[in-house]
Amino acid sequence: MPKYQYTIRGILYQPTDINQLLTSLTQNLNLEAHVREMKNRFVLEIEGEADAFRTFEPLLLKTLTEAINIQSYVKKEYNNRQKRFTPKNYTDLKDAFQAGLKKCVQLLNRGDIVAIKTQRGFHILCNGAKTNAVKSLRNIIKAPTKPLPLIFKNLLGIEKFVLLSKQEKALLERENHPFVIAKKRILHRLEKERYKFVLSPHINPLNRHISVALPNATLYSLLFEEVTFPLVSIEAKTEDGTPIKDTEELIKNYGDHFKCILEETPPDEQSYPREVYQIIYGKLKRILPEEKIDIPEGYTRIVLTKEESILAQKEIKPLTLLLDENRQEQPKYSALSLLFTQLPLEDILTLELPFSLQEVKTLHTQWQNRENTKESNSVLVYFDAVASLSGALHDKSYPYESLCICEGSFEVCEENLFAYTIDNDQISIDLTANLHKNNKLKHLASTLVNTLSTIIMEIAKQEQKPTALQGDIFAFRDFTELTIEKLEENGIDYLF
Numbered sequence: 001m002p003k004y005q006y007t008i009r010g011i012l013y014q015p016t017d018i019n020q021l022l023t024s025l026t027q028n029l030n031l032e033a034h035v036r037e038m039k040n041r042f043v044l045e046i047e048g049e050a051d052a053f054r055t056f057e058p059l060l061l062k063t064l065t066e067a068i069n070i071q072s073y074v075k076k077e078y079n080n081r082q083k084r085f086t087p088k089n090y091t092d093l094k095d096a097f098q099a100g101l102k103k104c105v106q107l108l109n110r111g112d113i114v115a116i117k118t119q120r121g122f123h124i125l126c127n128g129a130k131t132n133a134v135k136s137l138r139n140i141i142k143a144p145t146k147p148l149p150l151i152f153k154n155l156l157g158i159e160k161f162v163l164l165s166k167q168e169k170a171l172l173e174r175e176n177h178p179f180v181i182a183k184k185r186i187l188h189r190l191e192k193e194r195y196k197f198v199l200s201p202h203i204n205p206l207n208r209h210i211s212v213a214l215p216n217a218t219l220y221s222l223l224f225e226e227v228t229f230p231l232v233s234i235e236a237k238t239e240d241g242t243p244i245k246d247t248e249e250l251i252k253n254y255g256d257h258f259k260c261i262l263e264e265t266p267p268d269e270q271s272y273p274r275e276v277y278q279i280i281y282g283k284l285k286r287i288l289p290e291e292k293i294d295i296p297e298g299y300t301r302i303v304l305t306k307e308e309s310i311l312a313q314k315e316i317k318p319l320t321l322l323l324d325e326n327r328q329e330q331p332k333y334s335a336l337s338l339l340f341t342q343l344p345l346e347d348i349l350t351l352e353l354p355f356s357l358q359e360v361k362t363l364h365t366q367w368q369n370r371e372n373t374k375e376s377n378s379v380l381v382y383f384d385a386v387a388s389l390s391g392a393l394h395d396k397s398y399p400y401e402s403l404c405i406c407e408g409s410f411e412v413c414e415e416n417l418f419a420y421t422i423d424n425d426q427i428s429i430d431l432t433a434n435l436h437k438n439n440k441l442k443h444l445a446s447t448l449v450n451t452l453s454t455i456i457m458e459i460a461k462q463e464q465k466p467t468a469l470q471g472d473i474f475a476f477r478d479f480t481e482l483t484i485e486k487l488e489e490n491g492i493d494y495l496f
Helices: 018-026 050-067 095-110 131-141 155-161 166-172 189-194 218-223 247-254 331-342 357-368 380-389 401-409 441-463 477-489
Strands: 003-012 032-038 041-047 068-079 114-118 121-127 149-151 179-184 209-213 231-235 260-262 276-280 283-288 300-304 309-311 314-316 319-322 373-376 419-422 426-430 467-470
Touching (some): 018 041, 131 231, 166 276, 218 231, 276 477, 331 380, 419 441, 467 477
Antiparallel strands (some): 032 041, 121 231, 319 373, 419 426
16 A cells, blocks of 8 residues: 655644544545654655545645645655655665666667666666667567567556556556556547657557556666656566576677666665456456466366366367477467368368468378377467468467467457367367358457357356366456356356
């Protein structure tokens, strides 16, 4: 909860008990107040919910004005992480850090990339309002489409570009200031002209959501004293996910692309690992670190992850997947493997695919002989196939890229279904029907999402038990909300 200190200089008009005045104001707002009276000065420390402060402050000033000849009034926010009142101007910086920070600010304004060291390791930063800066950052971190997180100076800045519910606002204002995945606002032309800057469209080019947060460390508080634009902030990590704390290792992993590397850490730095949340169907879900839910006995378990798909006692029929030369799954190989399973080779050769005819024949032989293949029953394979068959994505740069693309193209109004069968222990889905007629991403993605949610609903009806939804695929908000709506329409209780 926020805590503020009010220092008020003034003289009482008449003998008055300030504590009594405060008690009458705070008791109905659930605020805690402490007063220290000094000569011609009163120091008030107030703690409580943010909404209560908005009601409290006008009443405080009105009440005190009637009792005190107020000569000056200063308000400071208490930072619980630093255990001190944080003044607006941070004057006790080390000279080296202060000079380095000033240079970083100049470079960020110009659209360059910088790296600044914190207690947890290096952070790579750029100006989120400059498209060239965001593109350069993507080249450095080798992530052409992966959604980038944004840190804003204040909540007002976030609301200019993101649609926030009351729950999401409260979440952003938590003490540890987690990242919140929310929907982007579609800006009117007049808004774009009025604002000093707009977000780069390359922050998340694939869908309608972005990850936003408020400053949670001294570093960002200091930066936002000088900059007004949002910052793209990436933690520098090795391939195995270890934070990078050494300059040589930073350059080894990311190259010598930084205009400035600030090796001095901020004084009194307090840095915490960021949690990532999303509001799905009105419920708070923690995405990172992944939230584990305890499922009571008697629930039907629906588990969808990038590794497996388990629906009650059934599973998606395993597919033999071709792998690339690095033995990695790629959308174009997943699509081709699925076509080999569901169509004769003659029909496949008539489709437009990212392979030559000879390559298709060679890969078909390889698939039949189970060379460089693996068995998979994950629904993520179907999202990969849809992304490739539509021509939207053939080679992905991170595991959930196809899911992210489908989320950006999904429409709830789509009521088509792919042909599917539910046997005793397996579920089969046929994506090939009418592929010649309509292979647009919007149609294929919407049909797949609608088909999967319908399958889950049918299995839940068969089991006649409450249903628990688990797995990282349910971080796909539209898919999860559509599934929940179908469960509710059929009177099925659920947990997710």
